[in-house]
Amino acid sequence: MSRSSPALEPPADAVRPVRHPDAPAPGEPLGTHYEHCFGCGPGQPHGLHLDARAGDGVTLTAEFTVQPAHQGAPGLAHGGVLATALDETLGSLNWLLRTIAVTGRLETDFVRPVPVGTTLHLEAEVTAVAGRKIYSTATGRIGGPEGPVAVRADALFIEVKVDHFTDHGREEEIRAAMSDPDQIRRTRAFEVNP
Numbered sequence: 001m002s003r004s005s006p007a008l009e010p011p012a013d014a015v016r017p018v019r020h021p022d023a024p025a026p027g028e029p030l031g032t033h034y035e036h037c038f039g040c041g042p043g044q045p046h047g048l049h050l051d052a053r054a055g056d057g058v059t060l061t062a063e064f065t066v067q068p069a070h071q072g073a074p075g076l077a078h079g080g081v082l083a084t085a086l087d088e089t090l091g092s093l094n095w096l097l098r099t100i101a102v103t104g105r106l107e108t109d110f111v112r113p114v115p116v117g118t119t120l121h122l123e124a125e126v127t128a129v130a131g132r133k134i135y136s137t138a139t140g141r142i143g144g145p146e147g148p149v150a151v152r153a154d155a156l157f158i159e160v161k162v163d164h165f166t167d168h169g170r171e172e173e174i175r176a177a178m179s180d181p182d183q184i185r186r187t188r189a190f191e192v193n194p
Contacts (some may be wrong), residue, residue, distance in 0.1 A: 004107050004154040010128035010135045017126040017134070020098035024054040030092055039088030046070075046083055050122075052092045058126040060096065061145070062089045065119045077114040082140065086153040089122045090136045094157060097126065101134055101157035108153040114142055122147045132159040172177040 024030060035043040040050045040134040045067040052062035064085055072078030087106055095103045114120060123145070124138035133156060138149040 008154045014128035018059050019096050023096040026054050026056050028054050042127050045185040050088050060097050062122040063119055066116050071116050075116050077099050082151045083108045089124045090138050090155045093126050093189050095134050099159050101159045105156040112150045113119050114150050117147040
């Protein structure tokens with residue numbers, strides 16, 4: 001029995017994902033997709049500073065350490081922060097497809113508390129693609145990559161054109177991202193965000 005809703009079940013005509021030939025090699029860091037991204041950007045003092053690495057196929061691993069600024073209940077990670085870490089990790093998978101996509105649906109299961117100071121070890125993979133829809137799943141563990149499951153999520157991402165961001169984003173940030181001379185950073189600035 002599936003733990004996700006019917007909206008997160010790939011249709012019968014979905015296909016297996018195919019890693020883009022120009023995707024980073026397994027083990028390579030994916031880097032940040034935008035300087036000020038709360039999930040991965042180094043320009044956010046209280047951000048997650050999530051560090052993601054390409055895996056085999058259309059998979060990746062990521063880590064982030066829960067800081068005091070990330071707590072909800074005293075000494076424990078806020079559930080919204082944990083959902084953000086899962087969303088960031090799942091969204092980063094799209095870089096392996098070289099597809100610009102946004103979160104359409106994210107269902108998160110909170111299995112056990114995650115204390116401040118804990119490093120959350122995340123694994124994610126794209127499970128299917130159906131037209132513009134990208135289905136993926138992620139698991140977050142504490143105490144190491146083989147540790148107990150703390151959080152998990154299933155997600156549906158929707159492929160979009162860059163116009164999605166230029167039509168809805170703030171003009172000064174869009175201009176700054178579009179004028180970045182680094183082509184990879186310029187491309188990665190327009191992924192993951194809703």
